[in-house]
Structure formats: C-alpha cells, structure tokens
Amino acid sequence: MKSQLLPEIFFHLPTLDLAKALLGTILVHETMEGTTSGIIVETEAYIGPEDKAAHSYGGIPTERTRVMFGPPGFAYVYQIYGMHYCFNVVSGEETAPEAILIRALEPVVGIPLMIRRRGLDIRQLPDGSWPTNKLKLLTNGPGKLAQAMGISKDQYGLGLKDSSLRILPRRNKLSADQIRSGPRIGIEYAEEAREYPWRYWIAGNPYVSKPR
DNA sequence: GGGACGATCGAT
DNA sequence: TCGATCGTCCCC
Numbered sequence: 001m002k003s004q005l006l007p008e009i010f011f012h013l014p015t016l017d018l019a020k021a022l023l024g025t026i027l028v029h030e031t032m033e034g035t036t037s038g039i040i041v042e043t044e045a046y047i048g049p050e051d052k053a054a055h056s057y058g059g060i061p062t063e064r065t066r067v068m069f070g071p072p073g074f075a076y077v078y079q080i081y082g083m084h085y086c087f088n089v090v091s092g093e094e095t096a097p098e099a100i101l102i103r104a105l106e107p108v109v110g111i112p113l114m115i116r117r118r119g120l121d122i123r124q125l126p127d128g129s130w131p132t133n134k135l136k137l138l139t140n141g142p143g144k145l146a147q148a149m150g151i152s153k154d155q156y157g158l159g160l161k162d163s164s165l166r167i168l169p170r171r172n173k174l175s176a177d178q179i180r181s182g183p184r185i186g187i188e189y190a191e192e193a194r195e196y197p198w199r200y201w202i203a204g205n206p207y208v209s210k211p212r
Numbered sequence: 213g214g215g216a217c218g219a220t221c222g223a224t
Numbered sequence: 225t226c227g228a229t230c231g232t233c234c235c236c
Binding site: 046053054055078080081082083086088099101103141184185187189 | 217218219220221
C-alpha cells in the first residue's frame with residue numbers, strides 16, 4: 001500500500017515548483033480541540049535574500065525568521081498587524097532562506113470546529129451540505145485559515161511531513177491548465193518584486209482569496 | 213529606549 | 225477607504 005505521507009524529497013523541490021505542487025495537497029492539524037483539514041488552493045512564494053517582499057530579504061536571520069534559514073519542510077509562522085497569524089512552508093536548502101505562504105484552503109474536516117474558532121454563524125442546509133458562499137469565509141485568506149486551523153506561534157518550526165501539523169499528498173495530479181498565477185498580495189512596498197507572478201491558485205476554485 | 217510599520221481582516 | 229493592535233526590527 002502506498003504511503004499516506006509525502007516523501008521527504010517533495011519539500012526539496014525548487015520553491016516555485018513546490019508552490020505549485022502544494023496546490024491540491026491537504027493541510028491537517030490535530031489539536032486537543034479536534035482535527036481540522038483543508039485542501040490547499042492558493043500559495044505565494046517568497047525567495048530571499050534577493051526578493052524585497054521576503055522576510056529573509058538581505059539574508060540576515062533574525063529570531064523571527066531563523067526557521068527559514070534551515071532545511072525545507074518546516075512551519076514558519078509569524079504574527080502580522082498585531083492580531084493575525086500567517087502560516088508558511090519553509091522551502092529551499094539551508095543556503096536559501098525561502099518560504100511559501102499558504103493563502104487559502106478549501107475546508108474538508110472539522111468544519112464545525114473551524115466555524116467555532118472563527119466566531120462565525122454558519123449552518124448546514126436542509127440537505128446537510130454547507131453553503132459554499134459562507135464556508136469560504138472560514139479560510140479564504142492567510143489570517144483566516146490560520147485561525148480556522150488553530151495555527152499560532154505554538155506551531156512554529158514543526159516538521160510538516162509527519163507531525164500534528166502536516167501536509168498530505170493529493171490523490172490526483174493537477175494539470176498545468178488548472179493552475180493560475182499572478183502578482184502577490186499586499187506587498188506594494190516591495191518595488192520591482194511586487195510584479196513577480198509568484199502567487200499560484202487553482203483556476204475557478206471558489207475558496208481562493210482573490211480569484212484574479 | 214523609542215518609533216515606525218506590516219506577506220490582514222472586516223466594517224464603512 | 226480606514227482603523228484595529230502589537231511583535232518585530234532598526235535606529236538612536
């Protein structure tokens with residue numbers, strides 16, 4: 001039987017390739033409150049030290065960014081605007097401080113727990129399904145999905161291959177025409193780097209934060 | 213020690 | 225378009 005875990009080499013893909021390869025994989029988090037999971041539908045690559053938008057720009061590690069300067073496949077979690085957390089997959093070898101921001105998920109497991117963590121009022125339809133227009137509010141943005149998944153600084157540095165926070169393989173490979181790309185979000189300050197088309201998402205997926 | 217700011221979100 | 229809210233970073 002095929003392993004349910006990703007092979008170690010997966011995380012050693014070049015960062016832009018890994019940012020695309022992560023689309024369609026499953027992010028799982030097991031906590032005391034319960035388990036949640038979702039399909040990764042949107043990613044952004046940050047390629048320090050040359051990328052002015054990357055926290056590793058300039059190549060000098062800080063206490064916050066030190067995990068980016070280690071091997072790939074570990075969690076880089078940081079707080080932004082004093083109130084939100086963002087979750088990243090460290091990529092690149094130890095000489096390359098790179099990471100991939102996970103920007104949106106399609107909820108799969110633990111939807112009631114996600115709803116509770118997000119403080120929203122979302123109810124099942126009479127047929128037992130969830131309304132997509134409401135459900136997307138759980139995880140269509142990096143701060144939202146971290147809150148829904150229960151990800152905070154406590155998960156900083158966890159190995160993503162097989163710990164309580166892990167990424168599992170997708171069942172079917174996405175074809176190239178199912179992947180879209182464009183400039184990254186919220187980095188207007190980054191001069192020439194703001195144009196780099198390093199945001200990737202699944203075409204037509206309703207859970208993407210900014211569908212274009 | 214102090215000041216400026218941010219890979220966001222949600223209300224207006 | 226704007227305010228919330230505070231850890232991080234960098235300068236003094």
